[in-house]
Amino acid sequence: MVYLLPPKLPLVKHASLTLGLLALTALGGCSNEPQGAGGRPTATVGYIVATPSTVPLPATLSGRTVAYETSQVRPQVTGVIRKRYFTQGSYVRAGQPLFQIDPSLYEAAVNQARANLASARATADAASAKAERFKPLAEMEAIAKQDYTDALAEARVAKATVQQMAATLDTAKINLRFTTVPAPISGRIGRSLATVGALASASQADPLALIQRTDPIYVDMQQSAAELTSLRRKLAAGGVKPGDTTVHLKMDDGSQYELPGTVEFSEVTVDQDTGTVTLRARFPNPDGLLLPGMFVTAVFDQATDPNAILVPPTSVQRDFDGSAYVMVVDKDNKAARRKVTADRTYEDSSVVTAGLKKGDKVIVQGLNGLRQGTEVKPTPASTPQKIAPPQAAGSGKGA
Structure with missing residues (x-):
């Protein structure tokens, strides 16, 4: 069997390889980094x-917009609606005429009451004059004193009748004024719930229209009673401090409502069905962007933590x-x-x-x-x- 031996390397190459390895080893051992x-x-x-910092504790609550003022337009007299003076969905001012109810019967009632008042006044004048004439005769005993007493009583009854007729006339005038149905508040009026020719009654169940004032507007927020109780305990213990009452809204589409609002109060009772407490905030709404009944998300700093650390x-x-x-x-x-x-x-x-x-x-x-x-x-x-x-x-x- 023949063994093939590798060719011998020159001595110079062996020496160069050895020196290179030694140099690499020396460089690795000369690192300046600290050793662990x-x-x-x-x-x-x-x-x-x-470092402790003061960090707000934001509360994010779901809420719903509520009109600042709501008023139902209701008739106070009975009659057929003759005219409608407003445009549905428009802005109306307090006292502006909205409906006209047929005033014929109420005009007749005013005339009758006015005539009754005139008759009562005439009767009262005659009774007063009679009592005045009987007075000296009774003093002279030319007539019985009872006759004078009866005449004086008739005069007083006649004056009372005048006051009654005057009150009846005032009532008739008020009813006549009620035939024109005005707007009770200023705001945006909805659709008309009664048409011309319909019979309006003071005792009817449905209103004629609905007016809502939406500037400013309320936002009712629901917070868990447990969360509110926990916050109050922290405030009482001094762990956190009361926050700001400024509220910001997020719309359903995720956009931010530009104008901030203010928390006004919270309910003193807990809803038995949901276990929540209602907080109410007020927002300016000059452009009418917020409409009653919208779902929104309210964010506000309910408290601040002075000992929080930010990392x-x-x-x-x-x-x-x-x-x-x-x-x-x-x-x-x-x-x-x-x-x-x-x-x-x-x-x-x-x-x-x-x-x-x-x-x-x-x-x-x-x-x-x-x-x-x-x-x-x-x-x-x-x-x-x-x-x-x-x-x-x-x-x-x-x-």
Whole structure:
């Protein structure tokens, strides 16, 4: 059997290869990075210092618009509708005539009452004159005193009758005025619920029309009684402070209503069917964009938390059970996991309400692969990194 041996390399090539390996080994051992446990380079991380901030506690509630004022146009006398003076869907002012009911019967009643009043006045004048004539005769005992007493009583009864007839005339005039049905309030009137020729009655169930005032306009919001009770307890304990009463609206299409509103009051009772409390806010509505009955979303700062800590959302991580934690730098410059409560955001930051205290160094940069107990080199976040320019080939100390 014949064995083929590899050709021998020249001595010069062996020496060059050996020197190259030694040079690479020397360069690897000359690294300037700090070494951690096990000879690994210490990870450089960026941190921020936890600082308490005043953060609002926004409440997002579903609501529905309600007219500021609503009035039903109802007849107060009975009669046939002769005219309609308004345009359906237009804006009407308080006192503006809307319907005309046939006034014939009421004009006749006024004339009759006026005549009755004139008759009563004439009777009263005669009775008064008779009593005046009987007075001196009774004093002279020319007539019986009883006759004078009867004449005086008749005069007083006649004056009372005059007052009764005057009141009857006033009532007839009022009923005649009611034949013209005016607008009780200013606002937008809907469709006419009665046509010309229909019989209107003071006791009818349906109104003639409906007027709604929509500038300003109310928004009734529903909040859970449990949430409201929890908020009141926090306010009583001093954990949070009362917020602002300014409210902003979001429309059904997601757009923002430009004009802010103000919370006016909340109900003192809880709805037994829904377990909610109604809060009412008032909004200006000069352009009539908000119509009664619309569904909207109201957002307002119901309270403020003065002890909240804001951190970047990327620094908040989640365990398998969904609980939140952050990595902090401990006193030995090692990474440590810290369980926190961060269930909401504010602007571009996550709000931490528990788990951190003032002065903690929260790691926000260099989190990839970072584990509990890893030795780190903490640096304030966003510190500019110094990068040395590349050296020319064949020059420098390591060449």
